[in-house]
Amino acid sequence: MLDNEENKKKDNVRVVSLAEALETGMTREVLIALHEADGIGRVTIATVFLYGVMKGPGSLRDSGDFLAGDWRDMGLSARQALAAERSVRLAARERRQVRYAEGRMGVVTYLDDDDYPSLLREIADPPWVLYCRGRLELLRHPAIAIVGTRLATGYGRKMAEGLGEGCAGRMTVVSGLAKGIDAAAHRGAVSAAYGTIAVLAGGVDRCYPPENAALYREIGMQGLLLAESPPDTILHPGLFPLRNRIIAGLSYGVVVVEAAHRSGALITADLALGYNRDVFVIPGQVTSPRSLGALEYFRKGAHPALDASDIFQYYEYRMPSVTGPEPANGAASGASAGEEGLNEDELLVYRLILDRPASVDELATFSGMTFGHLHSVLLNLLMKRRIEQRTGFVYHVL
Amino acid sequence: MLDNEENKKKDNVRVVSLAEALETGMTREVLIALHEADGIGRVTIATVFLYGVMKGPGSLRDSGDFLAGDWRDMGLSARQALAAERSVRLAARERRQVRYAEGRMGVVTYLDDDDYPSLLREIADPPWVLYCRGRLELLRHPAIAIVGTRLATGYGRKMAEGLGEGCAGRMTVVSGLAKGIDAAAHRGAVSAAYGTIAVLAGGVDRCYPPENAALYREIGMQGLLLAESPPDTILHPGLFPLRNRIIAGLSYGVVVVEAAHRSGALITADLALGYNRDVFVIPGQVTSPRSLGALEYFRKGAHPALDASDIFQYYEYRMPSVTGPEPANGAASGASAGEEGLNEDELLVYRLILDRPASVDELATFSGMTFGHLHSVLLNLLMKRRIEQRTGFVYHVL
Structure with missing residues (x-):
């Protein structure tokens, strides 16, 4: 516990x-x-x-x-x-x-190589155990979190539902089953191709908040209910931020639809920034107090998104192709997808880094390029978000 | 003519x-x-x-x-x-x-080294002659354009006026005296420290549109009326896009407050992108047709701005300091302002590039840094927008 x-x-x-x-x-x-x-x-x-x-x-x-x-x-x-x-x-x-059997629950642990979501494994404090009810395979899809205030406006709910539906055409929509934005996002996504995951603060056997009981049941059938808390856990406030880290940890990025200044929903956005995930913000009126907290994330580097296409565009290079079959092996697919849109030199350097992280000096040796040219190639790969620079000037693939 | x-x-x-x-x-x-x-x-x-x-x-x-x-x-x-x-x-x-004397007009030509605005000289088709009425010295200030739809909503007008007032605390606000957003931006800026410039499609001696006559007179006294068309020019629709290129050409960047899809105000934003100037967008509701045209510029790389501080933040390095006296010599001030916030190594490399544009290989030779470290320093300077990379991997100061 x-x-x-x-x-x-x-x-x-x-x-x-x-x-x-x-x-x-x-x-x-x-x-x-x-x-x-x-x-x-x-x-x-x-x-x-x-x-x-x-x-x-x-x-x-x-x-x-x-x-x-x-x-x-x-x-x-x-x-x-x-x-x-x-x-x-x-x-x-x-x-x-x-x-577990009575509660129609599955259990995934940190030790389960295939079933445990790979992005979640990368965060600083991954959960050791996850309880699930529903379609476990949703954990293998590219995922995007949609979060926001419980006190949503009509505009916010409409945008969240439309975005949920749009995103779930190619990514699984992750949220927290809260009232307002969360519920609207789940509702839009639950019947779409890639479905939705509701991450609960309590156990997967108990619906919270009770208002969303119908949605909870629907997600348990068509989507996936997920929780770190074991069944029968008694809810307390400390569980919500822990739940939020799972929402951020599962996802390529977090979309904030509507949130007042210092809204609790922004904890998830902060966690996402801490995990080096992207934050997207749906524009709203600057004069609306219910939007301002979300809009302020532009100052922390959040990207504006008008609809799902803006988010897909961002992840094009790492997503399974729309028309092709789903990849049998995530890693192999990531490699070939990452190579799209690269010229010959970029491909050479990308593959060197894909092989293992490398310093600029190593890359110069192995690529045989001049430093000036290599520098430019690395810059292009950074801009195209294929690689990232970590401490000690070492490059890793993204 | x-x-x-x-x-x-x-x-x-x-x-x-x-x-x-x-x-x-x-x-x-x-x-x-x-x-x-x-x-x-x-x-x-x-x-x-x-x-x-x-x-x-x-x-x-x-x-x-x-x-x-x-x-x-x-x-x-x-x-x-x-x-x-x-x-x-x-x-x-x-x-x-x-x-000119009767009309209280000044004339600035392309041949007037000091009076002709230096940013305007950089565009592909700078005007040969500009007619002015009002405070000619406003042409020497850092300038920001604020544009948008004539059919503005209350939200749009409120944002434009507030932004005009806020921006004019440190930059001169440039717009086109049109109804709606333009007029609101001028109105906010006209009494503030750095004032406002109205660029007219016709001559500076004639107010268009007539609804803005009071504002036109006020800008002619407290601000600056500017036109490429000689006095007594008969207005025709072809003059408006030509006017828009001056709005974009005078300004560090263009802020779009509210504009429908394919709105004429967006011509100015497109021109700004063509001149390598920045485009900023004030967020609004995605579901508002009067906002959508502006919001779509996020897809062309526009930056979100909630208020004037977001714009100042972007130009901090090239603006005269807030408290200090105005610089006698723009170039000298730009040099020292560009050095703020740089660490020792960044400063060394920045000064080398300030001296004259340089390739990575030259910089490595002159700085004595390893390529790995130099690469990282250059990346920081790029991110801090102190330098830019041009073709042939040559760096220039911004």
């Missing part, structure tokens, strides 16, 4: 990579058990993994049989250790399976 | 530089006489200058005494040559002086 207090320490704990996590031998059943244990939260699970990495390969292989003492050895408190021991027991794990 | 037919040939005629024009020995009085002669327009004057350049220094020194035959030798038609002979006569020139 999530623990608010430990979130404050979060910044100091490194999240292990998938490869590191798998090497510890931890199983997904134990990971779920820890996630659901009372008083054990995201940071504690991160430290368990780090302990496993430190102890060496396979050190958590038998953690399904660990007793309280074993958990205490890893730094858990007495209370946490006891909760862990109880939660990993076979009987508890079986009870859970029954609960 | 302007001649519409010859505008169509315009693209093929090169405009001489100020130095070239001065070297021909042409006087401003003769230039004005040609400009006002019946049937002689911008292209014919350009060919006269080119003829002078071809014939060598001083070849137009005595053109005040040229007879029709001399003008015909330069390629003018019989009718144009006769008109030129009559217009350059001393008596005609003296009549003109009286007319």
Whole structure:
């Protein structure tokens, strides 16, 4: 179960990579058990993994049989250790399976290479466990978040619904099932080709807010309900910002439709900027207090979007083609899509960087280009958003 | 007088530089006489200058005494040559002086190094002669154009007036005295520190449209009325696009407040893009047909602006400081302003480029930086809009 207090320490704990996590031998059943244990939260699970990495390969292989003492050895408190021991027991794990089946829920963990959304894995604090109800395959689509104020105007709702419908023609629309903009975006997207994902602050088995019960049921059938909180979680305010990080983390970008200055919906936009995702803003009147908070994001580099085409245009290079079949393998498709619209020299440099991140000096050596020309080629690739520069003048593909 | 037919040939005629024009020995009085002669327009004057350049220094020194035959030798038609002979006569020139004095008009020509606005000189087809009434010194200020539909909504007018007032605190607001957005922008700006310039399609002695007579008089006193058309010109529709090029040409950028799809006000925005000036758009509702034409400029790279601060922010580096005295010498001030906010390495590279345009390889040699580091410094300077890259990977200061 999530623990608010430990979130404050979060910044100091490194999240292990998938490869590191798998090497510890931890199983997904134990990971779920820890996630659901009372008083054990995201940071504690991160430290368990780090302990496993430190102890060496396979050190958590038998953690399904660990007793309280074993958990205490890893730094858990007495209370946490006891909760862990109880939660990993076979009987508890079986009870859970029954609960999931009854609730028509699937569970995806950080250890599930294929099912866990790859963009979500890239954020600083990815969820260890996700509960789902509905079409799990929506997690594999390119996704765009649409968020905004609960106190939407007619204009805002109309734009959100139209944008939801338009975007869902080629991307899955992610939002938070809140009243106002969220609900309108889901409503527009739910019947469209790429559908919609509602990320809930509580469990997927409980609709919040109750006003959206019909939409909640429809998304559970035609779309996907997603939550980090286990079933039967009691909602509290701290869960909403955590939910928002998943909305931002799943998505190529976040579209803000309407939001007052300091609106809660803007937390998702801030998170997106923090994750190096794009923020789009639907224009509205500067004199409307319900628009101003969104419009102010232009000053943080948000892009104006009039309709879905402005968003597609931005991601053209990394989206599956409209007419072609859906890619069997996301990574391979990304590579060939990234090469479209590049000239010969840009292609050469792009492929070098695709192979592995490289410094300017390495690229000059491998490409055989003069620095002046290489500089220009890199600039073009940056402008075309195929690559990005990170610290130490090292280039990565986007 | 302007001649519409010859505008169509315009693209093929090169405009001489100020130095070239001065070297021909042409006087401003003769230039004005040609400009006002019946049937002689911008292209014919350009060919006269080119003829002078071809014939060598001083070849137009005595053109005040040229007879029709001399003008015909330069390629003018019989009718144009006769008109030129009559217009350059001393008596005609003296009549003109009286007319200007009566109309409280000043005249600025392309040959007037100091008074002619430097940004306007940079466009492909700068006017040869400008007529002014009011505060001529406004032509020396940094200027921003505010344009939009004549059929403005209350929202549009309110935004234009507020923006006009805000912008005129640090820049001179340029517009076309049309109904709707233009008039609102002038009204907001006319009493503010940097004032406003109304560029008219007809002569400065005639108010068009008549509804704005009070504003026209106020701008003639507190601001500046400006026109390429000589006094007593009869208005025709072809003069409006020509006027719009002056609005765009005078200004750092053009702000579009409200404009329907294919609105005439957007001609000014297109001209600005063609002159490599910025276009800003004040957000409005996507569902408003009166906003949509403006909002579509986001797709051509227009920047969103909520108020004047967004525009100032964009030109911070090239504007005179807010508190300090106005610079005696624009170039010197530009140099030191351009250095603000740069770190040591950026400053080193910026000064090298300020000295003269330089290639990456030259910069690497002179700066002693590694290519990787230099590349990053150049990228920062590009992002901070201190320099630009031109063909052949050569950098120039902005």
